[in-house]
Amino acid sequence: MHGDTLDHIVKRLNSPPMNIDKVYIPLMNVALHIARVELPAPKEGIRFGRRVKTIMEIKDFEDYKQISYWDPNKDTFKIDIEGSEMFKQIAKNKGVTIDYLVEEVKSRAAYLNQLVQDDIRDQRQVANKVLTYYEDKRGEELYARSKMNYVKSYRKLRNGKKITVWRYPKGAIDPKTGKNIGGRVVRDEKRL
Numbered sequence: 001m002h003g004d005t006l007d008h009i010v011k012r013l014n015s016p017p018m019n020i021d022k023v024y025i026p027l028m029n030v031a032l033h034i035a036r037v038e039l040p041a042p043k044e045g046i047r048f049g050r051r052v053k054t055i056m057e058i059k060d061f062e063d064y065k066q067i068s069y070w071d072p073n074k075d076t077f078k079i080d081i082e083g084s085e086m087f088k089q090i091a092k093n094k095g096v097t098i099d100y101l102v103e104e105v106k107s108r109a110a111y112l113n114q115l116v117q118d119d120i121r122d123q124r125q126v127a128n129k130v131l132t133y134y135e136d137k138r139g140e141e142l143y144a145r146s147k148m149n150y151v152k153s154y155r156k157l158r159n160g161k162k163i164t165v166w167r168y169p170k171g172a173i174d175p176k177t178g179k180n181i182g183g184r185v186v187r188d189e190k191r192l
Helices: 006-014 022-029 086-095 099-116 123-146
Strands: 030-043 046-060 063-071 075-081 153-155 164-167 183-190
Touching: 006 022, 006 030, 006 086, 022 046, 046 086, 086 099, 099 123
Parallel strands: none
Antiparallel strands: 030 046, 046 063, 063 075, 153 164, 164 183
8 A cells, every 4th residue: 555654554544435444453463664765775786676664563543663664874674573562472372482582583584585695586486495494493393302301100090091101301491482391291102
């Protein structure tokens, strides 16, 4: 949608012919302001380009928070991820720390930058690389957990049968969330 600022865009959304009620504006969560800008240094002989100038979180109607902006002098982005309310909510919902999410974002950014360096631009290749990234991350987490020495114990079921239960050792920390998982059941004979 065209507009100079998020405020102007919201006014257009609230006006005819769209007439979107104010209560629905916060459902957008985030707005990116993209503009044609003069670049600080020509890229491939071109002095103009498109950049995401700002990223704004939409907390409520007319209550916006800028979490990122483009620095036209350096052609870089300044980001305040830790100040993001959505970021805090994502951490809470996933049961991870803000620091974990920050490191994950940095890891993803580095991976995407490497794809650019490797000149991977075909949609299928990009999709394949992104899927590989997530598979590798999952494998790393499983490997980190597998390196823990499980504690073997036994549990008596209601029917009188005794089964073997393996638990995480006391004080074990989940490498993904940073939370204590000591004593939790890893697996038992019923799940094998």
